[in-house]
Amino acid sequence: MQFAWMLPSVLFGTYLGLTSGGWHMLVMSLGSAVVWLGAKRFSDSREIDLSEPVTFDGPNAWIGDYQLPKYEIFWKKNWHPVVYAAYSAKSKAPAFELKLELESGVGHCVIIGPTGSGKSELLKLLLGQVIKAQPEIQLTLIDFKGGATFNRYRTLGQVKNIASDIDGHDPEEFWQSIQAEVGRRELALAAAGVSRIEDLAFIGRPMPRHYIFIDELVAALAESPRASGSLNAVAARGRSLGIHLVVATQTTQGVPRSMLTNLRARIALAEADPIELAQLNLKRPAELQQAPSGWGSGIAQTPGKACSYFYFPIGASFGF
Numbered sequence: 196m197q198f199a200w201m202l203p204s205v206l207f208g209t210y211l212g213l214t215s216g217g218w219h220m221l222v223m224s225l226g227s228a229v230v231w232l233g234a235k236r237f238s239d240s241r242e243i244d245l246s247e248p249v250t251f252d253g254p255n256a257w258i259g260d261y262q263l264p265k266y267e268i269f270w271k272k273n274w275h276p277v278v279y280a281a282y283s284a285k286s287k288a289p290a291f292e293l294k295l296e297l298e299s300g301v302g303h304c305v306i307i308g309p310t311g312s313g314k315s316e317l318l319k320l321l322l323g324q325v326i327k328a329q330p331e332i333q334l335t336l337i338d339f340k341g342g343a344t345f346n347r348y349r350t351l352g353q354v355k356n357i358a359s360d361i362d363g364h365d366p367e368e369f370w371q372s373i374q375a376e377v378g379r380r381e382l383a384l385a386a387a388g389v390s391r392i393e394d395l396a397f398i399g400r401p402m403p404r405h406y407i408f409i410d411e412l413v414a415a416l417a418e419s420p421r422a423s424g425s426l427n428a429v430a431a432r433g434r435s436l437g438i439h440l441v442v443a444t445q446t447t448q449g450v451p452r453s454m455l456t457n458l459r460a461r462i463a464l465a466e467a468d469p470i471e472l473a474q475l476n477l478k479r480p481a482e483l484q485q486a487p488s489g490w491g492s493g494i495a496q497t498p499g500k501a502c503s504y505f506y507f508p509i510g511a512s513f514g515f
């Protein structure tokens with residue numbers, strides 16, 4: 196548009212300079228054209244892709260591989276909101292906002308992800324979250340990754356049972372104790388004439404909820420034939436009895452379909468296999484942003500809600 200306005204002046208000045216011998220008019224006209232071309236080239240060189248990531252190096256800002264001028268007065272107007280948004284995101288760490296709310300009807304949760312994706316770290320965060328919200332709960336901790344995940348919680352008063360793949364426990368006795376807890380609670384509800392643990396509070400006979408956290412579910416299931424039966428009973432009937440499963444596994448292969456159906460809160464950590472996502476009917480939302488250093492990411496879905504991204508700190512303490 197600017198060239199359309201300037202073109203008549205350049206042509207007229209050139210014509211006068213050539214016909215009248217006024218060389219200075221010719222020089223000025225051609226000089227104007229050269230200045231305009233230079234200004235246009237400079238402006239075009241500053242057209243950058245605003246979808247590129249914004250990075251900071253001390254006082255310098257980069258959009259993609261283009262370094263912005265040192266002084267903001269030379270910035271284009273549309274650069275400012277992009278850089279400001281990136282700076283705000285950099286200076287404000289994300290929050291751990293995942294809330295499973297298993298007590299409200301979801302019941303149980305499964306977490307999938309490859310080695311190194313942060314499954315154990317997320318389990319510990321969720322464990323801390325549950326204890327902080329309900330100090331009176333009971334816990335069973337099952338760790339088939341050498342005992343490293345839950346060993347630090349062994350002395351907590353809420354822990355009623357703890358087992359790992361290296362502690363030499365009796366598999367038959369251990370899994371029978373979980374089955375027995377299901378039966379004990381069923382008898383307690385039947386004796387009170389109610390069908391749900393929530394109803395016990397209304398008649399003045401509250402019962403603490405029991406959470407079973409398992410790291411490496413498939414390995415735990417393979418330990419004993421009784422393991423599958425016990426956990427299937429919890430998955431199928433535990434929600435109304437106040438027993439909740441929170442399990443982590445690298446793959447759904449080896450998890451009975453009947454159990455998987457009742458693990459209604461589903462979480463897939465970053466880089467989870469697409470086949471595993473399909474098995475759990477999870478779809479990646481489109482708004483993923485790269486997790487900041489020291490944080491992991493995943494997608495979560497609970498019944499009646501769409502999949503959404505969340506972030507969680509790696510190696511952080513949560514209420515302990």
